Amino acid sequence: MVSSGSVTGWFHALTNGESSAAEKLWMVYFSQMTQIARNRIKRYPVAAFDEEDVAISAFGVFYQAIRMGKFDAVDSRDDLWRLLATITIRKANDYLKREAAEKRGGLGGTSHTIDGQGLASRNELSDPQFAAIMKEQCEELLSCLPNDEVRCVALARLQGQTVEEIAGSVQASQRSVYRMLSIIRNSWLRKFDLH
Numbered sequence: 001m002v003s004s005g006s007v008t009g010w011f012h013a014l015t016n017g018e019s020s021a022a023e024k025l026w027m028v029y030f031s032q033m034t035q036i037a038r039n040r041i042k043r044y045p046v047a048a049f050d051e052e053d054v055a056i057s058a059f060g061v062f063y064q065a066i067r068m069g070k071f072d073a074v075d076s077r078d079d080l081w082r083l084l085a086t087i088t089i090r091k092a093n094d095y096l097k098r099e100a101a102e103k104r105g106g107l108g109g110t111s112h113t114i115d116g117q118g119l120a121s122r123n124e125l126s127d128p129q130f131a132a133i134m135k136e137q138c139e140e141l142l143s144c145l146p147n148d149e150v151r152c153v154a155l156a157r158l159q160g161q162t163v164e165e166i167a168g169s170v171q172a173s174q175r176s177v178y179r180m181l182s183i184i185r186n187s188w189l190r191k192f193d194l195h
Helices: 002-014 019-043 051-067 075-102 128-143 149-159 163-170 176-192
Strands: none
Touching: 002 019, 002 051, 002 075, 019 051, 019 075, 019 128, 051 075, 075 149, 128 149, 128 176, 149 176, 163 176
């Protein structure tokens, strides 16, 4: 595990413009943010998004706020975790509200894209450095998947498509899509040594 000094140091490096520190913080906190999102949305198993979508979007909000000079009161690892947890909970609530509104016929589809690959909202991508980091991360994650069909499923899921929609677009059964989603998750967990 990472020492408290390292996390605090990475946070301060990020606030001083070292974008490479974002990836280090991402690797430390992504699984914890995902767990918080999972706990928040687990009552809604048919959601068009999942806990990983929420965590990615929450980290994007965090990164963008850092680039804008916010959160200067963060002095410790505990402060940073409370901040990330709060952003994740709020983002999960936003996703749930948006989905509820869409089911009632309001709020048309929102754009989630990095070069059409569905990773963060346009507002979160106003910083070109963040967009470049996320695009590079996406390409790296896609490259560790076993074949093009699984990569297609990963991209479709990141774009917010449901399992049913993905099954139709890749001409596979829903069971096959669930199996491929499991392969994707396991591949990515192994990549970040979270398995």
